[in-house]
Amino acid sequence: MAGPMMSTGPHHQVPLTQAQMAQQQQAAAMQVEMAKRRSRKPTDKNLPDNIxxxxxxxxxxxxxxxxxFERRLDATMTRKRLDIVDSVNRSVKRWKTLRIWVSNTTEDQQWQNNDLNVPAFDFSSNLEPTYRIKIEGRLLDDDDDDLDKEDAVDEADEDKMDEDGANAKSKASKAPKYRLSHFFKALTVDFPANRKGIDQSMEWKKPERTGPSTNLPASADFDELIFKRxxxxxxxxxxxxxxxxxxxxYAVEPALADIVxxxxxxxxxxxxAVWDYIKxxxxxxxxxxxxFRCDDLLKKAFNIETGSIPLLYNYITPQLKPLxxxxxxxxIRVDEEFHKDAKxxxxxxxxxxxxxxKEKMVTFLNNPGYASMLKEVASxxxxxxxxxxxxxxxxxKHAFxxxxxxxxxxxxxxxxxSQKRDLDIIMGESIRGSGEYATTGDEWRMGGKDSVWNTINAKESVTMMLAKQPHAPR
Incomplete structure (x- = not known):
């Protein structure tokens, strides 16, 4: 069964009420008035000639x-602001040192179960020997980069080093820092083949954010990782x-690495880098x-004779590999000798x-006082x-x-x-080709800054003609 037929032509609009029409007319009149004010608003800030x-x-x-000086200052401030915007958009990075400690402890090893209860006549143990591996990381501050290696510290200085480490951790806890899991999206541990056929491998993957929240779950925000085997x-x-x-x-292939x-x-x-090389x-x-044309290096990297700059992304993609x-x-040490002084x-x-x-630059760009300052400068x-x-x-007046x-x-x-001639021109009563002030001279056909059309009177006449409201047809 066919559905209802709908008209495809233009639909009639609901007629406006008197109040709506008056409101539209008032808004149009306000726009015209504002345009007039802007046209009459002086903008020239240069002094007159021969002042x-x-x-x-x-x-x-x-x-x-x-x-x-104002022009040079404005240019400098604009350039610096654009440089800051470019730095924020380019996401400038800084290299720092992440120190990772890897250690292990043991439980229920054979050398740890020698203290048996002899009167109980129970010389057997059902406990399985195990060990725990601990992976801990901390981002070093600039003043911590020159720390001595722990294996070179004398035994007499160990207490002092432990105290310094505690102070550093307490200091780090006060100021929020990047955690170990921030720098990695996956962690795996490869074990040698087990003779018993038991898979001991370990794998961790960073979970993705879900929802609008920016907080990561606990499994993706940690400083240390411990697992037992x-x-x-x-x-x-x-x-x-x-x-x-x-x-x-990405890791860059050697052919492209020679260019960039x-x-x-x-x-x-x-x-x-490729674009800079082409230029x-x-x-x-x-x-x-x-x-662009390809020289020997570009031919070797991209395997083409000529290329297009908008397609550079397509050219370099095959040359990039994951890091x-x-x-x-x-x-992993489970022997007693090592754990007497484990490091x-x-x-x-x-x-x-x-x-x-970067945070300070973003704060500078989003400073609400900048807009108010611009308004003050405009005023x-x-x-x-x-x-x-x-x-x-x-x-x-002085020249007059x-x-x-x-x-x-x-x-x-x-x-x-001069006044009579200008008045005739404005009123439209000047007859071209006749009369004392006929507009047949070369001065009326000549342009440029020295012509009559560039005089103050001509400019004022044009302004009055444009501002004159046309009469409505009867």
Whole structure:
């Protein structure tokens, strides 16, 4: 069954009420009035020509020096602000040291179960020997980078080092810092083949954020990781740490590394490096700047003769590989001799963190006082333009009176003639090609700054004609 038929033509609009029509008319009138005010608003802040001839002192040169200084200051502030915006958008990183301690403890080993209860005549034990592996990491401060290795510290200094470590941890707890799990998205431990066929491998993956919350779950925010396994023999393991970076860095293939001069970089850094190489070597096409020619290095990297700059991302993608995992070899010790004076194995890894100045730069860009300062500067500019306009008027009056004082009769005659001609032009009564003030001379066809069309009278006439409201047709 066919559905109801709907009209495809334009629908009739609901007629407006008298109040709505009056409101629209009032809004339109307000817009016209605001446009008029903006058109009459003075904007010129330059002093009139030859102002130095009719002023006392060095007012003109000093004002022009201030104007020049203002232009240079505005340019410098704008450039610096754009540099800060660029730094924030480029996510500048800073390299720091992440120190990782790897250690293990033992439980129920054979040498730990020698204290049997002889009167009980129970010489057997059902406890299985185990060990616990602890992986702990801490981001070193700038003043901690020169710490001595723990295996080089004398036994007499151990108490002092423990006290310093406690103070450092308490200091770190007061100031929020990056935790171990922040720098890695996965952690695996490779064990040697077990003779009993038991899989002892361990794997951790960082869970993803769910929902709008920015807080990570406890399983993804920690400074140390501890896990337990069974065993009574020393063995070699390898701890694999997969980096978590934003933006992600990649390992660059050798052919592309010869161009960008980097073995590890982000995708954006590689694109910018290739673009800089193309500009430096002058490989852009003369007619089409978006295209470029490939020299020997680019041919070797991209395997093309010519390329397009918008497709650089596609060219470099096959040359990027994920960074290999950070491998930390460690030997699990369960013997009594080692645990009499057990010491952890220490590794230092370079990690990238956000520049500490980034937060301050973001605060600077989002400062609410900046908008109010711009409003204040705009208000001062308006006042300055009004004062300069008054100076222009005073300069015109001065020129008028000076010319009148030199030859009053000739000046009045020329002035009346000029006023009559301007009035005829404004009223539309001037006849082209006839009359005393006919507009047939070369002066009316000549343009440029010295023509009659660039005079104050012509500008005022055009302004009056544009501001004149047209009469509604009857």
């Amino acid at each position: 130095d001839e009719c002023t006392i002192g060095e007012m003109g040169p000093k004002y022009r020096e201030l104007r020049d 069974s065993g009574d023999e020393n063995m070699h393991i390898v701890i694999n740490l997969t980096r978590h970076e934003d933006p992600e860095r 001069d980097k073995t590890e970089a982000t995708r954006q850094e590689i694109v910018m 430096f070597m002058g490989l852009q096409e003369d007619e089409e700047k978006r295209n 290999p995992a950070v491998k930390l070899p460690y030997t 952890p194995t220490v590794y230092d890894i370079r990690v990238a963190v956000d520049d500490p100045l 001062l500019d308006d006042q300055l333009a009004t004062i300069v306009q008054a100076i222009h008027v005073s300069k015109s 009176l000076s010319s009148l004082s030199e030859d009053p009769a000739t000046f009045v005659k020329d002035w009346l003639s």
